[in-house]
Amino acid sequence: MSERSYAILGTGALGGFYGAKLQKAGLNVHFLLRSDYEYVKKSGLLVESIDGDFTLTQVNAYDDVAKMPQCDVVVVSLKTTQNHLLPQMLPPVVKENGVVLVLQNGLAVEEEVAKIVDNVTIIGGLCFLCSNKVAAGHISHLDYGQITLGEYAANYNPMGITPRMQQIADDFTNAGIAIELTEDLLLGRWKKLVWNIPYNGLSVILNARTDELMANMHTRELVEQVMYEVSAGAKTAGRVIAESFIQTMLDYTVKMKPYRTSMKIDYDERRPLEVEAIFGNPLRKAEAAGVDLRLIRCLYQQLKFLDMRDG
Template sequence: MASFPLSASTPRRYAIVGTGAIGGYYGAKLQRAGVEVHFLTRSDYEVIRQEGLTVESPEGNFRLGEVRAYRDVADMPPCDVVIVALKTTQNQVLGELLPSLLNSDGVVLVLQNGLGVEDEVAQWVGGDRVLGGLCFICSNKLGPGQIRHLDYGAIALGEYRPNYKPQGVTQRMRAIAHDFERAEIPMQFHEDLLLARWKKLVWNIPFNGLSVVLDAKTDRLITDSNSRQAVESLMAEVVAGARACGREIPGVFVEEMLTTTEKMPPYLTSMKLDFEAKRPLEIEAILGTPLRRGTAAGASLPQMALLYQQLTVLDRYNRA
């Protein structure tokens, strides 16, 4: 493993690739805490350079008047941690961006939904330089440089290796967590990143997918008896897919996801927001890859297959 700055007292330089609801929020929190952060902004460049980043949050609103923002990755300095917060539908650009952004001992932290996203990144930077992060957060991008944080905010970290062999909790996970905790971002550790990914899909597959198909926020999906039955059926299939792939999700975790959603403020999922804005949906990462891997491993996943087909059709006609 490459030498990575592990000491809590050693400053680490961060890059944000994807300054939206996730990257903008976490990057702004890190910078406010004194961490050096560089933002690749592309279409929002002019606004962010002139007006900075604004975060609305129940934990307190704040604005960063000066932000290290860049339109071109060639102008950015090499960084110790490159946070990928793009939609997975844009991952085709990462091969051009990541190699020049990374220090020789740097790592990529993938803050994306879905399964297999670390596999994509590893093909460009190597399997020993990738970490996965699962974001448990409700946040939206209101406009260029404007983020609205609604609730939650924790990140769960895990080390990646090819074939998702469990790596335990490493020192570089702890070093990165130290920076985030300085920014008052709750951090968790996962010894098994593949299990963590499947557990996140227990929520993401039913609520992201059904929010589009049924044109609903989370509160209606969880309170209406028919839609809740659909949610629970899909959750059971995610558990079955994970089991077929060698990962066991306890029933108590599924109940916790249902209870958490009941307490959540009415929320438009990221996939529903993308659908309304006629942007490509993250169908493959969130649903297609888990469906294919679970089916290949012997699981019967008819509800997931139907939802995948429905979303594919809706996405195609919506963007046409």
């Protein structure tokens, strides 16, 4: 059994799910909560999952990072809209030579983390997970769950497969979470954006689920065009996304259960949208390389309007 301790910063749909699985497998896990703190401290966490439901009647729950022990691995699972809190949250909770594991969607979060903490390994994880928090301490895992891990280095230079990645992968695998390792985190992040940019954006702008976007020939074509533009964005960072990958993402979504994307759920719940991490950062990176991603800019501008008006 691994001796590594884990801190989960943001016990929601994703952090609550993976953190609960790690604790169930016997790891020492510490959960930071906000509105659910009192409930979870008293009653624990319930995970309803396609892989089998389970309850953790006792969890280490905290409402303040200052009360948490320093941990070997700190999982960042807040929405990126809360990342302005990371400079206060991360330093007290991560051990010297520990790991910060960023499991959020979007681009360039690892760069932000690197400005906040020294002497730590930063690993990014691309999560193919469909999970929602449906009530206090109650997570509903609907589909998938695989994480692709990649280690961060300055300028996103590819790091290959490192022993630290392997150790974390072992902990997650032992907890029943499927893990893939990537030698190039930046390529992994752009590949994840091939899905998130068209579906998260269009689901909000057009008030549509993934199956609706794929069933209509006009939106199906638009999704594909946006995917190709994401691939053009990746190219500005020197990363090549194969055409076959775009086809795979389209096929994967057709086969997916009709899904309300995470951004659509946030919009419907009147929560802030992760527009900057998922759309703004890729746009700015491409722009800095002299390329204007016009379709993505058009989605960005509409999402900013909706986020400011309704969020």
